[in-house]
Amino acid sequence: MDIDVLGPLGVKVDGLAVMPTAPKPRKVLALLALHVDRVVPVAVLVEELWGERPPRSARTTLQTYILQLRELIGAALERGGRNASADGGSPLSAKDVLVTAPGGYLLRGGGGASDVREFERLAGLGYRAMDAEDFAGAARYLREGLALWSGSALADVTAGTQLEMEVRRLEETRLCALYQRIEADLRLGRHRELLGELTMLVSRYRTHENLHGQFMLALYRSGRRGEALNVFQRLRQVLVGEQGLEPSVELRRLQGAILKSSESAPHTARPEAVGSGARDRLVRVG
Incomplete structure (x- = not known):
């Protein structure tokens, strides 16, 4: 699975896009993609979708959105020819990718690419290079990391409380990397x-x-x-x-x-x- 959040949301399974058109399922996918390989609690998803006053049917409706996402993932797995699991045993299903976990849901990345993880890796290398006064290396790493951004984070997702907080955090890390890259260029x-x-x-x-x-x-x-x-x-x-x-x-x-x-x-x-x-x-x- 390949995940892009540093710009418009992009999630691909076996190279095929998994992208719901309805706003609320997109929010669910965005939160799961941001926390790939980590459990996102049901309470966090419910707050993102409905705020502090969710309807009584919130959990049931959330389960419906999860089923819709699994349908999209399953279709992508089928079209991509992923008919066996990594160990060659039973076929890989959508439930193996979007997992029901205790207290929440987890999206498995399967070792695929994640633009935010790559950005964080390159930014970390850049900061360490700055500390070592390797300004050329710092400028190079930070420039590569910043090039992964194609716009505002999750630019095409209507954010609720949780996603707004995540977007602010990502934009802050972007601004920090930008400042440090300019600092390195000034030193050069x-x-x-x-x-x-x-x-x-x-x-x-x-x-x-x-x-x-x-x-x-x-x-x-x-x-x-x-x-x-x-x-x-x-x-x-x-x-x-x-x-x-x-x-x-x-x-x-x-x-x-x-x-x-x-x-x-x-x-x-x-x-x-x-x-x-x-x-x-x-x-x-x-």
């Missing part, structure tokens, strides 16, 4: 090559301090000191105007170094996690 002196990308990123993430700091550094090292300072001022106006907050100490320190036209502005700090904790580092105005 690729300042001018990054300007176009950073221009778009700071426009999209209007209050993201770390990306603005990287943009300031890239501009400064490209001989555009005035523009680097303007980036800081625009960010400050947004933070003060929308949140009543001043930029972080780290970003003000970078601004000060640029104002003094130091020969070598400091590298941007590597946060423990992009986004998380950033608000804690801001200083409230007044």
Whole structure:
């Protein structure tokens, strides 16, 4: 089974798509695919489908969706010619792929590809390369991992509470990898090559301090000191105007170094996690 969640949902069995068209079965498949080879509790699936006030028929209806998914899986197994199990014994059935487990359901990956697992593997290699100051290796691994994304996670699935939480988590890991990849490129002196990308990123993430700091550094090292300072001022106006907050100490320190036209502005700090904790580092105005 091959699973894609870093973009539109894609699940294939023996190379054949298993994709329900109705919204609720798609939600069930998306949650099972995100947690492939792990049990997803019935309570989690019910909350995703109906929120905090499910109907009395929720469990029965969920079983109906599971049966519909098994029908699709069974059809794919039949068309794909998978008529024997791995041990050569009894035929592989849809119940062997979408398993009823104690308290929930489990989707077996069968050793197939998973874009999110591959992304996490490459990102981990990239972070370890950064720690070892192998910036070329870090940039390569992180770029390969980010290339697996074809859009927002689960872009074609209408998310409920559980899926929204998972999508936010995935997008946060994407942003963290992106920040680290840009950091590696900055360490390699690729300042001018990054300007176009950073221009778009700071426009999209209007209050993201770390990306603005990287943009300031890239501009400064490209001989555009005035523009680097303007980036800081625009960010400050947004933070003060929308949140009543001043930029972080780290970003003000970078601004000060640029104002003094130091020969070598400091590298941007590597946060423990992009986004998380950033608000804690801001200083409230007044």
